[in-house]
Amino acid sequence: MKAIQYPGKIGMNGIKMNLFTEDDCRAIDLATRDVLWNYGVQVSDDECIKIFEDAGCIVDYETKMVRIPDFLMNKALASAPKTFYLYGRDDEHTVEQAWNGRVHYTCFGTGIQVCNYLGDGKYETRDSNSADLAQIAKLCDWADGISYFSLPVSARDWAGKGAEDVHEMYISIANTVKHFHHIDPVAEHVKYYWEMLVAYYGGDAKKARDRPLMSMLVCPTSPLELSHNAAQVIKQGAEYGIPVNVLSMAMAGGSSSVHLAGTLVTHNAEILSGIILAQIVKPGAPVYYGSSTTIFDLKHGTAPVGAPELALISAAVGELGRYYGLPVFTAGM
Numbered sequence: 001m002k003a004i005q006y007p008g009k010i011g012m013n014g015i016k017m018n019l020f021t022e023d024d025c026r027a028i029d030l031a032t033r034d035v036l037w038n039y040g041v042q043v044s045d046d047e048c049i050k051i052f053e054d055a056g057c058i059v060d061y062e063t064k065m066v067r068i069p070d071f072l073m074n075k076a077l078a079s080a081p082k083t084f085y086l087y088g089r090d091d092e093h094t095v096e097q098a099w100n101g102r103v104h105y106t107c108f109g110t111g112i113q114v115c116n117y118l119g120d121g122k123y124e125t126r127d128s129n130s131a132d133l134a135q136i137a138k139l140c141d142w143a144d145g146i147s148y149f150s151l152p153v154s155a156r157d158w159a160g161k162g163a164e165d166v167h168e169m170y171i172s173i174a175n176t177v178k179h180f181h182h183i184d185p186v187a188e189h190v191k192y193y194w195e196m197l198v199a200y201y202g203g204d205a206k207k208a209r210d211r212p213l214m215s216m217l218v219c220p221t222s223p224l225e226l227s228h229n230a231a232q233v234i235k236q237g238a239e240y241g242i243p244v245n246v247l248s249m250a251m252a253g254g255s256s257s258v259h260l261a262g263t264l265v266t267h268n269a270e271i272l273s274g275i276i277l278a279q280i281v282k283p284g285a286p287v288y289y290g291s292s293t294t295i296f297d298l299k300h301g302t303a304p305v306g307a308p309e310l311a312l313i314s315a316a317v318g319e320l321g322r323y324y325g326l327p328v329f330t331a332g333m
Contacts (some may be wrong), residue, residue, distance in 0.1 A: 005026075011311055018319070019312075019315055019316050019319055020316070020319050022323075025319060025320060025323040028228070028261070028264055028265060028268060028320065029268075029323070031203065031265045032174075032265050032268040032269050032272065033070055033073065035224070035265060035266075035269045036067070036068040036269050036272070036273065037067055037068060037069055037070065037072065038067070038205070039065075039067075039224070040058075040060075040065040040066050040068065040224075041065035041066055041068070041220075041224045041225065041226060041273040042063070042064050042065055042066070042224060042225040042226070042267065043064055043065075043066045043225075043231055043273075044064055044224045044225060044226065044227050044228050045226070045227075045228040045231040045232055046096070047231075047232070047235070048226070048231040048232065048234075048235055048277060049061070049066060050065045051235070051277065051280055051281065052068070052277065052280070053066075055280045056069060056071070057069065057071055057072065062133055064305075066242055066273075067133055067210070068273060068276060071123070072276060072278055072280070073272060075279070076272075076275055076276040076278075076279035076280070077275075077325065079243070079279045079283035079284055080278075080279055080284075080285075080287055080325075080326055081284055081286055081287075082098065082099040082326070082327070082329065083096060083097065083098040083099065083101070083327070084097055084243055084286035084323050085097065085211075086147075086148050086179035086181070086215060086243065087179055087211040087212060088148070088177055088178045088179050088213070089177040089178075089213065090177065093148075093177050093178045093179065094179070095148050095179060097185055097243070097288070097307060097327045098327055099321070099322065099325050099326055099327050100255070100322055101327070103134065104147035104148070105145055105147055106146060106147060106148050106149065106150045106181060107119055107136070107140055107146060107149065107150050107152045108150050108183070108243040108331070109150065109151055109152040109153055109154075109183065110151050110152065110154055110183055110184050111128060111152060111153045111154070112127060112128060112153070112154050112156060113125050113126060113127055113153075114126065114127075114128045114132050114153060119165065122153060124168055127156040127157075128153035128154055128155070128156055129155060129156055129157040130155040130157055130158065130167065130171055132153055132324075133151075133152070133153055133154075133155050133168060133171050133172065133175075134171050134174075134175045136152050136153065136175045137171070137172050137175035138153075138175050138176070139332075140178065140256070141175065141176040141177060141178060142174060146178070147178070148178050148179035148180070148181055149172060149178045149179065149180050149181065150180075150181040150183055150217075151168055151180075151181070151183045151184055153193055154168065154184070155167050155263055156172060157167050163189055163192065165182070165184055165185060165186045165189055166176075166189050166192050166193070166196075168182070168184070169182055169193055169196060169214065170196060173196070173200070173213055173214065175297060179213060179214070179215065180213060180215075181213045181214070181215050181216075181217060181245070182214055182215070182216050182217065182264045183216075183217040183245075183267060184217075185217070185218065185229075185233050186229065187229045187231075187232035187233050187236065188217075188232075190232070190233060190236040190237070190240070190241060191236075192292075193214060193216075193242070194240050195240070195244075197212055197213055197214065209240065209241040212240070212241060212242045212243070214242060214243065215237075215243035215244065215245060215246050215286075216233055216237055216242060216243070217244075217245040217247055217290065218230040218234060218244065218245070218246060218247070218274070218318040219247050219249050219271070219292075220231045220246070220248055220270035220271070220274060222248065222249065222250040222251065222255035222256055222266065222267075222270065223250070223255050223256055223266050223270075224266065224269060224270060224273075225270075225276060226270075226273060226277070229311065230246075230274065231274075231277060234246065234274050234277050234278050234281075235277065235278075235281050237278065237285070238277075238278040238279075238281040238282040238285035239281060239282060241282075241285070241286075243286035243287065243288065244278060244285070244286070244287050244288070244331050245288035245290045246270075246271050246274035246275055246278075246287060246290055247271075247287070247290030247291060247293055247329065248266075248267040248270045248271050248287070248290070248292070248293050249292045249293060249294075249303070250263055250266050250267045250270070250293045251293070251294060251295060251296035251303050252293075252294070252295045252296060252309065252313075253296040253298060254295075254296030254303070255296070256293075260309065260312065260313060260316075263293060263313065264313070264316055264317075264320070267291065267293045267317070268315075268320060269285065271275075271289055271291075272324075274287075275287045275289070275326070286330065287324070287326070287327075288327050288329045289317070289320070289321040289324065289326040289327065289328050289329070290328075290329040290330070291313065291314055291328075291329070291330045291331065292305065292310075292331040293310070293313050293314075294307055294309060294310035294331075295307050295309045295310070296315065305325045305331055305332065306332075309333050310331060310332050314330035314331060314332050317330050318330060
């Protein structure tokens with residue numbers, strides 16, 4: 001009997017969609033450079049504004065707008081690694097995150113409720129808690145098709161009682177041997193994540209830096225803002241050697257252009273501004289080119305991640321990531 005091959009265990013280099021020509025990618029790139037230099041991004045963190053300014057950006061402290069020149073973008077793209085590793089507790093559960101590499105799968109959230117099945121057609125919805133997070137972590141630990149563990153639900157029983165995000169990290173790494181991707185990091189608590197990583201390695205900070213068991217995800221605020229939290233998580237991630245997934249969640253027709261090409265330009269500018277910040281702080285810092293960008297449903301006031309436009313945008317993002325030589329993370333398949 002032939003062994004089952006799970007997606008997380010096999011290479012999928014043969015699967016490729018070509019939405020753009022090289023000239024198309026270059027057109028989006030040029031439009032993005034125009035936005036970054038002539039308009040800029042708003043950076044809502046004083047320390048990171050100064051970092052941009054010292055690197056050669058033009059800063060307006062009154063509006064907090066940062067204009068990023070071409071040379072800085074080129075320098076950042078040259079130093080951002082094409083490959084890095086998402087370390088599990090052992091080599092078997094360590095994942096190579098590579099430009100133009102194999103496709104990996106992860107769970108995704110972060111949900112704030114779970115559904116309890118009570119019987120045929122009967123269920124109850126309630127807030128998620130620490131026990132739910134631990135059980136899902138164990139399930140994902142068992143599932144070969146999931147390459148690494150992303151925070152799926154919140155430990156709402158810690159809300160208002162303590163550092164909820166810190167407890168979510170501890171519960172996750174205590175219940176899976178796979179790499180943990182924290183998608184709700186809090187800037188002021190990154191130092192605590194780091195202390196837990198060092199503690200795991202028995203106080204060996206060098207080993208924690210060389211083989212971090214976690215990575216973090218942050219979202220720029222569309223359109224074109226790096227919030228205090230996003231900017232500081234990017235900065236501290238680079239300093240500690242923790243991979244950071246800079247992931248835009250622009251909504252076409254809401255927080256970005258209704259035209260998908262225009263949305264891609266906004267998306268691209270947001271992601272690259274975060275990647276540039278990481279590379280200024282620490283050249284070679286591991287970063288993803290991320291996306292959960294979709295459309296805005298004007299009728300229901302929602303951001304549907306099941307929309308066909310999201311799949312089209314994700315495929316386009318994959319091509320842009322390949323164009324820039326960056327490892328890519330997208331919503332949907």
